[in-house]
Amino acid sequence: MKTKTKNNSKYTEDWIPIRNISNGMIVLDNKKKVTGVKIRPRNIFILDQSTQDNVLIALKNFYNMIDFEFWLISADRPVDLNNYLARLQLLYNQTPNPAVRKLINQDIDKANDFMNNNITDTEYYILFKEKNDDLIQKKLRTLMTGLANSGLEASQVSNDDLRIILDNFLNSGMTTNFGTVIS
Structure with a gap:
């Protein structure tokens, strides 16, 4: 019978199975990669009713055609003026x-x-986990094409986007100041 090993680390980072963040992907210890797309926000409610309906129907069709597990995430990013x-x-x-x-x-x-007043921009992402690089590219194309057909722009997430998402997740959405000293 296997005995469980207890992790005595005081740091959250030691408990997270992340090996690296590079090329717009989080590389996990099990060699799977987490990546996805960042969706450019668009206020469809300023459009006429017919256009709104078309966008919503296209989004419904888009979500129904996704045949893999994904996470829909919204993350707040501080506005730097x-x-x-x-x-x-x-x-x-x-x-x-x-x-x-x-x-x-x-x-x-x-x-x-x-x-x-700590104003933030809300950013939207669709992320997924995959090991095979060819399947990653196929899924990225599927997401970007489906969103484009719905009238939305999307691009692959950047390393900074992934760090912001992780920071929001690990810090309960609280703002952190990277590389700054607060007195």
């Missing part, structure tokens, strides 16, 4: 017109409010 704020500040400093400066200053205040 630092580059936008820097460009606004440069524009503010270069603009002599007081009316335009006032408008730019209002935009700066609004962007700072967004950052102070």
Whole structure:
């Protein structure tokens, strides 16, 4: 009879069967790979009723034709407006017109409010697990084509996307600050 070995590690990372994240795939200890597509959000509710109905019917057909296990995931990613704020500040400093400066200053205040309120973008993913590289490519094409036929854009997940998904999962959706020191 086998005895269970107890993992005495204090770190969650030691319990997770992840070997590597590369080429838009999470490589597991059992050599299976987790990958999928990132779906570009689209607000269909601003479209006319007929178009909405067509998109929903196409999505229903798309989901019904998927013949493999998949996970539909939504993940929040913090919005980083630092580059936008820097460009606004440069524009503010270069603009002599007081009316335009006032408008730019209002935009700066609004962007700072967004950052102070921890505004996030919600991103959507369809992930699956597979060992065979040819089947991975076939499933990716199936997902991207099916979503395109439904009027949605999709691309293979990136390494950063997968890290964000793992971070959200492991930290209960709480925001973490990678590489920063908080005092």
